[in-house]
Amino acid sequence: xxxxxxKVDYLARVEGEGAMYVKIKNNQxxxxxxxxxxxxxxxxxxxxxxxYSEAPDITARICGICPIAYMMGAVHAMEDCFGVEVxxxxxxxxxxxxxxxxxxxxxxxxxMLHAPDFLGYDSxxxxxxxxxxxxxxxxxxxxxxxxxxxxxxxxxxxxINVRVGGFYxxxxxxxxxxxxxxxQWAVEAAESTARWVAGFTFPEFEPDYEFVALQHPxxxxxxxxxxxxxxxxxxxxxxxxxxxxxxxxPHSTALHSTxxxxxxxxxxxxxxxxxxxxxxxxxxxxxxxDIGLGEFCGNPFQSIIIRSLEVLYAAQEAxxxxxxxxxxxxxxxxxxxxxxxxxxxxxxxxxxxxxRYQLDEQxxxxxxxxxxxxxxxxxxxxxxxxKFVEEHIDLPxxxxxxxxxxxxRNYDPCISCSTHFLKLDVER
Numbered sequence: 001x002x003x004x005x006x007k008v009d010y011l012a013r014v015e016g017e018g019a020m021y022v023k024i025k026n027n028q029x030x031x032x033x034x035x036x037x038x039x040x041x042x043x044x045x046x047x048x049x050x051x052y053s054e055a056p057d058i059t060a061r062i063c064g065i066c067p068i069a070y071m072m073g074a075v076h077a078m079e080d081c082f083g084v085e086v087x088x089x090x091x092x093x094x095x096x097x098x099x100x101x102x103x104x105x106x107x108x109x110x111x112m113l114h115a116p117d118f119l120g121y122d123s124x125x126x127x128x129x130x131x132x133x134x135x136x137x138x139x140x141x142x143x144x145x146x147x148x149x150x151x152x153x154x155x156x157x158x159x160i161n162v163r164v165g166g167f168y169x170x171x172x173x174x175x176x177x178x179x180x181x182x183x184q185w186a187v188e189a190a191e192s193t194a195r196w197v198a199g200f201t202f203p204e205f206e207p208d209y210e211f212v213a214l215q216h217p218x219x220x221x222x223x224x225x226x227x228x229x230x231x232x233x234x235x236x237x238x239x240x241x242x243x244x245x246x247x248x249x250p251h252s253t254a255l256h257s258t259x260x261x262x263x264x265x266x267x268x269x270x271x272x273x274x275x276x277x278x279x280x281x282x283x284x285x286x287x288x289x290d291i292g293l294g295e296f297c298g299n300p301f302q303s304i305i306i307r308s309l310e311v312l313y314a315a316q317e318a319x320x321x322x323x324x325x326x327x328x329x330x331x332x333x334x335x336x337x338x339x340x341x342x343x344x345x346x347x348x349x350x351x352x353x354x355x356r357y358q359l360d361e362q363x364x365x366x367x368x369x370x371x372x373x374x375x376x377x378x379x380x381x382x383x384x385x386x387k388f389v390e391e392h393i394d395l396p397x398x399x400x401x402x403x404x405x406x407x408x409r410n411y412d413p414c415i416s417c418s419t420h421f422l423k424l425d426v427e428r
Contacts, residue, residue, distance in 0.1 A: 020404060022389055029393070032386045034378055034408060047368040052078045052337065052359055053164055059355070059370065060158045063414060065108065068101040068149065069348030071162045072223060073355035073370070078164045080238075081342030081359055084335045089328035090166040091223075093152055096321045097159070098222045098346070099314040100148025103141060103186065104156075105349035106269075106307040106314075109412040110193065111138025114304050117406045118200040134196070137189050141311060144182045148318060151175055166332035173327045183319050190312035191287055197304045198291035203403070206298040207387055209380070210259065211271035214347050220279040220313060221272060223346050228275055229265065237345040240354050246371065257376040264379035267351025268411060269306040270297055284313050300384065300410040307349075307412075337363040348373050350412055374413045381411055 003025045023031040043062055047055060055078065059070035072094060079086070086094075111134065112124045121127040128135040146156040151171055153159025161168050212233060214225035227243075228234045235243055246255040259265050277285065277295040288294065288309060297306060337359075344355040351373030358367040388407050392400060 020385070020408060022385065022404060024389070024393065027393055029386055029389050032382050032389070034382050034385065044368040044370060047357075047365050050365050052081075052357070052363040052365060055357065055365065055368075056162050056164065057158075057160070060162075062370070062372070064157050065105050065414065066101055066348050066350070067158050068098050068153070068162075069346055069353045070355075070370070071159065072098065072346045073344040073353050074357070075162060075164050076223070076344030076346065077342035077355040077357050078344075078359075079335070079342070080344060081340045081357065082164075082335045082338060084165060084333065086166055086333060087328060087330060089170070089326060089330070090333070092321050092325050093167060093170065095222055096318055097149055097152040097162075099318040099321075100145045100152070102145070102222075102314040102349050103311050103318075104143075104145030104149065105412075106311045107138050107142040107145060109349075110197065110304055110307050110311070111135060111142075113412065114409055115197065117402075117409060118197075118304070137193065141186055141189055141193075144179075144186050145314075147182065148179060151179065163332060165335055166330075168331060170328060170331045173325075176322045176325065176327075180319065180322060183315050183322075186315040187312060187319070190308060190315055191283075194287055194305060194308035194312060195291060197308050198293070200304070202299060202301040203388075203392075204299075205301060205384075205388060205391070207384065209266040209270075209298065210262065210264075211274050212259075212265045212267050212352065212376075213271040213275045214345065214352060215275055216279070218279075220276050220317075221347050227345065227352070229259075230274060231262070233259065237354065238343040240343065240345065240356070240371070241369075244371075246375075255371075255375050256379045257371060258379060264383060265376070266300075266380050267373050267376050268303070269310055269349075269351075270300065270303050271351060272347060273297060273306045273309070280309070280313055281316050283316065284309050287312070301406070303410050303412075337361075350374060350414055351376060372414070374411070377411050377413070381408055381413070384410075 005023050021033040043059065047058060050058065055074040056071040059074045060067035062070045116124055116127050119127055124135060149159055150156040152161065154161035210229050210231045212227060212229045214221035215228040216225035226234060226236055233243065243260055245258050245260050247258065249256055274296050293305060339359055339361045341356065341358045345352055353373055354371040356369040357365055360366055384407050385404055389400065389404060392403065
C-alpha cells in the first residue's frame with residue numbers, strides 16, 4: 001500500500017492566498033481540497049445599517065482588480081429596488097468603464113499569471129528575460145484598461161465617480177476621444193495575443209460542465225441579462241437563490257455554490273463565450289475560427305485564449321461606444337428611495353457577481369448578500385483537480401504538482417474576493 005500527498009501551502013500567481021491538498025492512495029485519488037484560508041471579510045455585515053448610497057464605494061473595496069464588478073452589482077440592485085431606469089448615455093458609460101476592467105484584469109492574468117505556466121517559467125520576471133516585448137505588450141494593455149477606469153471612474157483603483165442613478169460627473173467628448181489611439185493599438189495587440197496564446201500546448205481535458213452566464217438579447221453580456229446555462233437554466237436574476245444554493249465546507253472560508261438538485265457549475269470567460277458566441281464582433285468570431293477554436297470551448301486550459309479574445313472584444317466595444325456616444329451633461333437621474341429588495345448581477349472578468357439588498361423606508365440596508373465568481377467556481381475547481389490528477393496520476397510528482405496548480409490558475413481565482421462571508425453558529 002502506497003500513499004502520497006501533493007501539498008502546496010501557498011499557491012503562486014493567484015490573487016489572494018490559498019493552498020492545494022491532494023491525497024493519493026494505491027494510485028487512486030482519495031481527497032482533493034482547494035483550501036481558502038484567508039480570514040472571512042464580512043462585507044455583508046459591514047453593509048448592514050449603512051445607507052444604500054454607500055454600497056457602491058464599500059463593495060468596491062472587496063477587490064482592487066475588479067472593483068467595477070462590485071460597484072455595478074450594488075448600483076443595479078439599488079436601482080432595481082427603486083425602479084430606476086438610467087439614460088442610454090449613462091448606460092453606455094457604465095459599459096465603457098466595465099470594458100476597461102475586463103482589459104486590465106484579463107491582461108494581468110494572461111501575461112503575468114497564466115502564460116508562465118505554458119512557457120515553463122516560475123514567474124513573469126523570469127519570462128520577461130526571454131519575452132520582453134510580450135511582457136511589455138501585456139503591461140501596456142493593462143495600462144490602457146486602467147486609463148479607461150480612471151477617466152470614467154475618477155481613479156483606476158476603487159473608482160469614486162460611480163453612484164446610484166449614474167455618475168457624479170460625465171466625461172467630455174474630448175476626454176473620450178483621447179482614448180482612441182491607445183484603443184486602436186489595443187485591438188491589434190489583443191489579436192496578436194490571441195494568436196500567440198493559441199499556439200501554446202494544451203492538455204487534453206474537457207469535462208462535462210454546466211456553464212452559467214448572463215445572456216442579453218442584443219449584446220455580449222456585461223451589465224445586464226438573464227442567467228442561462230447550456231443545460232437548461234434560464235431565469236431572471238431575482239430568482240438566483242431559488243435555483244442556487246451556497247454551502248459551507250470546513251476547509252474553506254468561502255461558500256461553495258451549486259445549482260439545486262444538479263450540482264456544481266462553471267462561470268467566467270468560457271461560460272460567456274460558449275453561451276454568447278453569436279454576440280461577439282465579426283472580427284473576434286473570425287479570429288476564433290482562424291485559430292481553430294470554433295463556437296464552443298470546453299477545455300479550461302484554453303481559457304487564456306478566450307480571455308485574449310475578450311480583451312479584443314472590450315477594446316472594440318470601447319471604440320464603438322466612444323464613436324457612437326452622444327455626450328450628455330446629465331450625469332445622474334432623479335429617483336425616490338423606498339423600501340424593498342433589489343437584485344443586481346453583472347459579468348466580472350471571472351464570471352457572474354450577484355448582489356441582493358433589502359432596504360427599509362429610509363434606504364438603510366437591512367440585509368446584504370454578495371456572491372463572487374470565485375466562490376461559485378470553487379466546487380468545479382476541486383472537481384477538475386480530482387479528474388485531472390486521476391487522468392495524470394503517473395506523472396512525476398513535481399510535474400503533477402505544477403499542472404495541478406495550473407488547473408486552479410485556469411480559473412484566475414480571486415481568492416480574497418471569495419472570502420467575504422462565513423456563517424458562524426455559537427452554542428453555549
